[in-house]
Each structure stands twice: as C-alpha cells, then as structure tokens.
Amino acid sequence: MSNSYRYGPYEDGPDPLAPPYDVRAALDEIGDSVLGGANPGEALRELFRRGLRETGTSPRRRGLDDLLRRARRRREELRGRGRLDGTLEQVRALLDKAVGQERAELFPDPGDEARLREAELDALPQDTARAVRRLADYQWRSEAARRTFEELTDLLRREVLDSQFRGMRDALAGADPERMRRVRDMMGALNEMLDRDARGEHTQADFENFMREYGDFFPEGPRNLDELVDSLARRAAAARRMLASLTPEQRAELAGLIDQTLADAGLAAEMSRLGEALAARRPDLMWDGGERMTGDQPLGMGDATTALEELADLADLEAALRQDYPGARLDDIDEEAVRRALGRSAVDDLAALRRIERELERQGYLRRERGRLELTPKAVRRLGETALRRVFSSLEAGRRGDHDQHDAGAAGELTGSTRPWRFGDEQPVDVVRTVVNAVRRQGPGRVRLSVDDFEVAETERRTAAAVCLLVDLSYSMALRGTWAAAKQTALALQALVAAKFPQDAVQIVGFSNYARELRTDELASLDWDMVQGTNLHHALLIAGRHLDRHPDFEPVVLVVTDGEPTAHLTRDGRYAFEWPPSAETLELTLAEVDKMTRRRATLNVFMLAADDRLKEFVTEVARRNGGRVFSPDADRLGEYVVRDFLSLRRRPR
Structure with a gap:
C-alpha cells in the first residue's frame, strides 16, 4: 500500500519553524540609534535594553530593562515574605x-x-x-x-x-x-x-x-x-x-x-x-x-536560608542585567539564575537577545574591526532602503511627489520588445514570453522552466545624472538636532539612486572645516565634527571635480546646511576660518557657485536654520544659479530632498 499525505496549515500553536526574531527588524532598530549618533556597539546594547518589538514573523522579546524590573520586583516580594527568626x-x-x-x-x-x-x-x-x-x-x-x-x-x-x-x-x-x-x-x-x-x-x-x-x-x-x-x-x-x-x-x-x-x-x-x-x-x-527581611510571617531556618539564597542570586542577577561595568556582555548573565528567578520565558527572551549579535554577524550585517562592532556595506544599504521607504510613506501620505514603484530598478522606459535574460539584468521578466519559450521547448504537458527560457522586457536607457549631495558636518548640526535627519537623508538618496537610477553617478560630500567624499559604508556611523568652520567652498570644489568626470551626465547638486560659509580652502591646502564670515570666504564660495552655473548644474539648498546671514547667502546663491531654496523641518528633510531629486530627474534637458 502506498502512503498518502495530506498537507494543510499548521494549527498546533506557533509556527515551529518560525525564526526566533526578525533580524532585519533588529537591524532597523540598531540603525535608528546609529543614525541618531550612537556607534554600532552602543546601538546594539540599547537594543538589548529595549528588547525586540513584535513583527509578523517573530514574537516580542523582552529586553534587559524589563528583566531587571522583574528581578527587582521578585526581590521585594522575597524580602516581604517573613522574618528570619x-x-x-x-x-x-x-x-x-x-x-x-x-x-x-x-x-x-x-x-x-x-x-x-x-x-x-x-x-x-x-x-x-x-x-x-x-x-x-x-x-x-x-x-x-x-x-x-x-x-x-x-x-x-x-x-x-x-x-x-x-x-x-x-x-x-x-x-x-x-x-x-x-x-x-x-x-x-x-x-x-x-x-x-x-x-x-x-x-x-x-x-x-x-x-x-x-x-x-x-x-x-x-x-x-x-x-x-x-x-x-x-x-x-x-x-x-x-x-x-x-x-x-x-x-x-x-x-x-x-x-x-x-x-x-x-x-x-x-x-x-x-x-x-x-x-x-x-x-x-x-x-x-x-x-x-520585612515580612511578619516567621520563617524556619530552611525557608529563611532559601529566601536569602534567592535574594543573593537576584542581587547577582541584577548586577549582570544592568550591564553597567566595563566589558559587560550578555554571556555574563547566568541563564540558570534567570530560570530560577524569572522562569522559562525569561530564558527564551535572553537566548533571543544573545542570538541577535551572532545572527547579525553571520548574515553579514555586523563585523568586528579591532574589537569594535561596525556596520557592513550590506547593513548600510539596508538602512538606506529603510530610510527611503519612510520617505516614500511620507510622500504617499501627503498625496504629493513620487511614491514607491513596483518596477524599481528598471534602467529605462519599456520599449514593448523583449530579449533573453542575461545575468545582472534588472529589467522586469516577461512572464508570458518566458512560459511560451518553455512550452515550445518541451511541448504540451508539465512545463519546467530553465534559465534559457527567461526573457526580460527591453527598456530605453534613461539620461544618466551626476548627483552631488553636500552635507554639513559642523557642530551646529548636532546642537540643533538636525544631524540624524541629514544622515538619514543621505542614506535615502543613496538607496534611491541605486534602486531606480543605477546608471547615475552619485557622490556624497561632508564638510566642516574641510570637506571630504564619504563612502557609502561610512555614512551610517558618520559623526559630526567638533571643529570650527563650515567650508562649503571646499565641498563645491570636490563636487565640481565629480561633475567634470561625467561631462555627459545631467548635473544635480543638493546642499544641506544650517549655517552660512565660515571657512574656505587656501592656496596651500589649509583652511581659513573666520566668524562672522570674511568677505574672502563668501567671494570664493560664490565663485564656485558661478562655476556650477556654467556647468549647467542646478544647485538647490536645503536650509535647516533661519539665521538672517544664512538667508542672505542662500538668496544670493539662488539668484546666481537659478536653483531653489527650501526650509524644511528636520523630520521632513528626507522627503524634501527626495522629491526635489525626482523632479530634477524627470525634467527634460
């Protein structure tokens, strides 16, 4: 007799094959802390303290703060159990x-x-x-x-x-x-x-x-x-x-x-x-x-000893759960002490927290460099995609601008024809042509697809753009609370270009007393500079070289700042700082603005402060270049930058 099997949904409790937590959700929570100024190690410890929120694939996991509260509550209960005599x-x-x-x-x-x-x-x-x-x-x-x-x-x-x-x-x-x-x-x-x-x-x-x-x-x-x-x-x-x-x-x-x-x-x-x-x-x-002990009930020696033994265990457990000593790690927490004091569910929560770091490293989101945790390029891309989704959700909620598209990643407009799929193609698969190829190859009956059957829709290549995002790294950005928003905006723009405009050449430049090009993998852990100077002159010089390397690309320059230029680059390569801004700093900076205009590069400025001197400066930039000036709230900066970039990319040349 042949065995027969019947398949259906699993209904006997939680899915036994479900992961204990969603590692992507954990990475997003770490990313929020990193973008707010924490380093990856600090962000991971903060996640351990908060625990993991419930997601569609994993239950909520309590953090160390919750376990610590329960241990303290248990300790007070034991103290009130009785007298020791x-x-x-x-x-x-x-x-x-x-x-x-x-x-x-x-x-x-x-x-x-x-x-x-x-x-x-x-x-x-x-x-x-x-x-x-x-x-x-x-x-x-x-x-x-x-x-x-x-x-x-x-x-x-x-x-x-x-x-x-x-x-x-x-x-x-x-x-x-x-x-x-x-x-x-x-x-x-x-x-x-x-x-x-x-x-x-x-x-x-x-x-x-x-x-x-x-x-x-x-x-x-x-x-x-x-x-x-x-x-x-x-x-x-x-x-x-x-x-x-x-x-x-x-x-x-x-x-x-x-x-x-x-x-x-x-x-x-x-x-x-x-x-x-x-x-x-x-x-x-x-x-x-x-x-x-504060209770009224007299305890025998055995019960009193048990109570004091548990109290000592709880005191040690509290110290381990606080994790407030140098070199503290989750491995310091005695799992058996957690089980005795707080029960099996607390052990499961602790085990899930312990697996987060290992799983993030195993899946290539975290790495250790000289004993420190660092985000990998894969993690930074994930943070950029998350930031971009949040921007698009804001755009969609406001019923204006672009929104998330299902054909993200296509390198142009559809032409109506198809061609065989090649490795690395990002064009959408033509399902009908793919299935027809398989039927023609095998004849009627059960159809099995092979790699050779796949065809993709041909697209007409879009005009490529050379994109420069200049981000102020000065200390005032941190003081005004706009630094995290600027980082998220840079990551969102990077993700947008990679997903929808892969032919574009994007460059992100950070500037304070000096300017420097920022790699994608250092964006998330980037911090503001505690130095004097807002050297937009140097940043425009670096952006100009990027545009000159791509003469046939459409030039796009976006500037995010909260202050007027207060520094410039001298002939010997050093920076000169003066506040209020010197006439030389303003003249050299505006000269670079004029060069951008001659390159036909539209220079749009996102102004994160309302200082009179900053307003006067950006008004002059707009007059010389023809670009626009925006004054968004920090929490809407990403929305403004992405919407402006998309409008520039759709504008006919």
Missing part, C-alpha cells in the same frame, strides 16, 4: 509547651521529687540554647512533655540540616536512626571526595558513584562536582547570612542550638570540615553581611 520562635514555643506539660504532670504530686523537679525547671536559663541543652538529659515525668521535646529536637535537626542541604527537612522527618546514619555516611563521603579533588585525584566516575549512592539528598541534580560545590556553597553562604541578619541575642541562641544539634547528631566535625572546604572553594560568594 521563625525557627527560634518555634523552638521557644515548643520549649515552653514541654515545660508547661511537665509542670502540669508534677503539680498534683505532693512528693519531694516533684518539688525538686519543679525547682530544676524554675532554674532553666533564659537562653533558649542553654535551656534545651540542660533538658537534653532530663527524665521527663510527662509523656506528652517528652513527645513535645522530641518534636523540638526533631525540628532542630531537620531545620539545621535543611539550612545546609536543600530538601533535607522532609527527608529527615521523624527520629529514624538509620536515616541519620546515612546522613553521616553521605557527609563523610562528600568530604572525602572534596579532599581527593583538592589533591587532584578526583574523577567524574567518583562523582557518579557518589550520586548513585546519595543522589536523593541533592534534588537539584548536579552533573559534576563543580555544580554540586556551587549549589552547596551558595546555600552555606546564605545560612551564614541568615545568622548575621539576626540580632546579637537571637544569633547567639540559634548558633548554640545549631552547635548542640550537630553535636547530638554526630555531625559537628563533618559539617565544620565541609563549611571550610566550601568557603575555600568559593571565596567570591558573600559569606558575611545580612539581608533585611
């Missing part, structure tokens, strides 16, 4: 109960022995530990009092051991000599294993043999000796901090009860040996100092 309070209550039951039994007896016993009870010390020690050998007349005192000693034994070994309390319920013997054997074997490890003689097989024999004492399920030591050391340190958190009187009483309990159980020497070994192995833990 619960065991001492329970022991006192049981002690008073046992003494009261004994007195009730003695009271009806008129004999001297009963009076002597009452006198012995009256002479009990106020210190709980000393009173319990005194009554350890007392011969109880009352059976009920004897059972109460046994309950007291059983409680102490379980709580003391539970404060050292999580989960021991329930395992030792009842005064079973065999169980206590096994505890002593376990501690002896544990200390011997630690000694062998200190001598370099321990093996994983030794650990596995130990766990087979005594694994029920360790519900955490450690996989090796290091994990076991870590678990025991954290709990032992928490037990010490629990004692340190009590008042001096409470601490003395409880310490006395612990010492007596361990001595009675025959564990004092082994426990002391274990404590010294753990402290030596993990000196980095906080072994001293107390933690303030």
